[in-house]
Amino acid sequence: MGNHTSGQVTRRRVFYIPGYDPIHPRRYRELYRKEGAAQAAISGYDIALEPNSGSENYGWQVKGLIGGVEVDAQVDVLVWSDIVRESMNTSIPATYLQLLRTAWVYIASGALWRLMKLRKGPVIAALYPVGMLLVQLMLAAVLGCVVVFGISALLVPFIGVFAYVLALLTGGACFYALLRWFKKKDGRFFAYYLMHDYSYSASSKGAIPPKLETRIAAFSNTIAVALAEDVDEVLIVGHSSGAHLGVSILADLIRTGGVPGDGPALSFLSLGQVVPMVSFLPDAHRLRADLQYLSARDEVTWVDVTAPGDGCAFALCDPVSVSGVAPPDKKWPLVFSAAFSQTLSPERWKDLRWRFFRLHFQYLCAFDQPGDYDYFQITAGPMTLAARYGARAPSKSRIDHAVSKYRSVAA
Secondary structure (H helix, E strand, O other): OOOOOOOEOOEEEEEEEOOOOOOOOHHHHHHHHHHHHHHHHHHOOEEEEEEOOOOOOEEEEEEEEEOOEEEEEEEEEOOOHHHHHHHHOOOHHHHHHHHHHHHHHHHHOOHHHHHHOOOHHHHHHHHHHHHHHHHHHHHHHHHHHHHHHHHHHHHHHHHOHHHHHHHHHHHHHHHHHHHHHHHHOHHHHOHHHHHHHHHHHHOOOOOOOHHHHHHHHHHHHHHHHHOOOOOOEEEEEEEOHHHHHHHHHHHHHHHOOOOOOOOOEEEEEEEOOOOHHHHOOOOOHHHHHHHHHHOOOOOEEEEEEEOOOOOOOOOOEOHHHHOOOOOOOOOOOEEEEOOHHHHOOHHHHHHHOOOHHHHOOHHHOOOOOOOOOOHHHHHHOOEOHHHHHOOOOOOOOOEOOOOOOOOOOOO
16 A cells, blocks of 8 residues: 655556546547657656556556656546536527626626636636627628628519518528538637636536536545555646546545545646636535635645646636635645746747647646656656655745635535
């Protein structure tokens, strides 16, 4: 059985929690394969991937040779993409109704104004799908009107009232056809995708939907099983929206006694988190309670890594403190920056700087001027998260005061 105190790792279980992503989890395996090889070449260590075996979850095996130490890691993806796809399966009119409802929830609750006091980037990212969908609607309306007036002007002298009917039908068809084209090309615009993302939490005003609550319970059970295995560390990685799922998963796990006192080290790495987008909503009682609980627990080491260069994350915002639920004995998370502008070369930073969605995944990728954050050493290296960052000071520029209007932790 692994040891809490040694800080050394030769066997590790890693559970990766994706954000709001409808894509098959193989994308994360291929990203790990490609970027791990690139980072290994830059930093002078070895990483190799093998197919997963003996696991019910989608994942892969990693063999690392870092600092002269061989490490075996099993990476499992905790999949909730089916829930995401189901929530995205809406019509065009339903998406515009989501737009109105989501805007109303964030504006009427005051959450939008509070979020703007943190970081402008993620708020602009949240407003982007609203603006883009309205622009698409306007362009479709303009096309429809042009067709209506054009057909009417051409045909009214010849076929009278029937020309108006034909014009309206044709204009309406063109209006809807352009909207359908925009939706089909959303892989380029990301308007529908982001609208569904923000709407998913707003629809319940921050409460966890029942299907996701069931999945969280299943994930907690899966991790509890891993904590009974002969490994040195069980590491949970939550990216983007997966970060606040990780908070609730781990809070449930500890509350129910799923963390053995003599078991592996339990570690939580949250990356590019967007916790305030949910915790600032009026009915996010469960999430706020979990944040408060987890932040004071000795059973876990929680490190939160963001970067000001990531416009989609609440960079250097302590998710517990800004949510207004920091307890007097708060220990976690340790908040620091991946410092993209320093850990990426000027050429690489110039290439990526305005590719906002790509930068949101940079935490899972290689850095050509790496600092003390290295995703592949964390997941496949010979040190626990606690040992790696035990002496690390938090970033001085972090925001760690209460900002949220809603701070209740009980429904």
